[in-house]
Amino acid sequence: MHRRSLLAAVPAAMMAQGSGQNVKFGIDLFSLRSQGWSAFEYLDYCAKQGAKVVHFSEIRFLGGLEKAHLEKVRDHARGLGIELEIGMLSICPTAARFDPKQGTAEEQLARMIDSARIAGAPLVRAVLGDWRDRASAVPLEQHIENTVKTLRAVRSRALDAGKKIAIENHGGDLQGRELKMLIEAAGRDFVGACIDSGNPTWAIEDPHVTLETLAPYVLTSHVRDSAVWRTPDGAAMQWTRMGEGNVDIGGWVKKFASLCPGKAMSLEIIVTGTRPFPYLQPEFWKAFRNMPAWEFARFAAIAETGKARENRPAPAKERAAALEREDLETSIQWARDNRLI
Secondary structure: OOHHHHHHHHHHHHHHHHHHHEEEEEEEEEHHHHOOOOOOHHHHHHHHOOOOOOEOOOOOHHHHOHHHHHHHHHHHHHHHHOOOEEEEOOOOOOOOOOHHHHHHHHHHHHHHHHHHHHHHHOOEEEEOHHHHHHHHOOOHHHHHHHHOOOOOOOOHHHHHOOOOEEOOOOOOOHHHHHHHHHHHHOOOOEEEEEEOOOHHHOOOOOHHHHHHHHHHHHEEEEOOOEEEEOOOOEEEEEEOOOOOOOHHHHHHHHHHHHHHHEEEEEEEOOOOOOEOOOOOHHHHHHHHHHHHHHHHHHHHHHHHHHHOOOOOOOOOHHHHHHHHHHHHHHHHHHHHHHHOO
């Protein structure tokens, strides 16, 4: 083979091979948010699904942060051959989602770093906030600065514990470019990204743009599919089971495996109703005033390929838990059938 042909073939081979060879299959427990299980029951279920990583994205899934309890969870996971990741919500004191009842942002994050050390988790996932913070009285830039201050305040604690903080692009709060700036301002020596493939569509961003931007910073991931389509005043979207959207989630996972080898690819399956984005209305852009035109064009191009979806009726409370398991297990099977895990 000539040198030019060889160089051209290498990327293609990386994309063609089963992505499961390059990533660690994981499950984010928000996929199972209505189960009401103990941490041990969550771990047993995930082990049956073949997960190598279980992402406890909220404290409630762990069942508490007491040292003795975390040690039991750690030991149970190790017995199953599962790696733990743990997480929390907002560490931005000005964000709408921040809960001051739990202490200052610094205190909350420090507590989670200590918990990660006890549980043997390599990282703590945290978020700035959600979509409300893009158009609040406090500018998004200030929210980012406040999040950076929280991170810098715990830098020595994180480094001493050997833990990293994975900030997620969460609920439409940050586009990839903005999260990249946050990470670099805080310090790449202890801060990286928990990249979510579903949340970009809440921030009118092509998930592939998000991945291309954040790949060098990725510590872990949350993965789900999205459907996006045009409407008379802009676009709309729904989160879907894997393989039922139109953002090329299969290509996204293959690209993730190539760009972020060895990282956890944790399914976070959430099936939602329709969310509108009336971007033909001028006031909509107050929340996205700094978005480059070429990035929006990538999102708009996806919308052009979509078809309007019917809302799936919200399940009755007694049906919700079973439907979550069905959504997750169907998505796992699709990923296996497509050699993604």
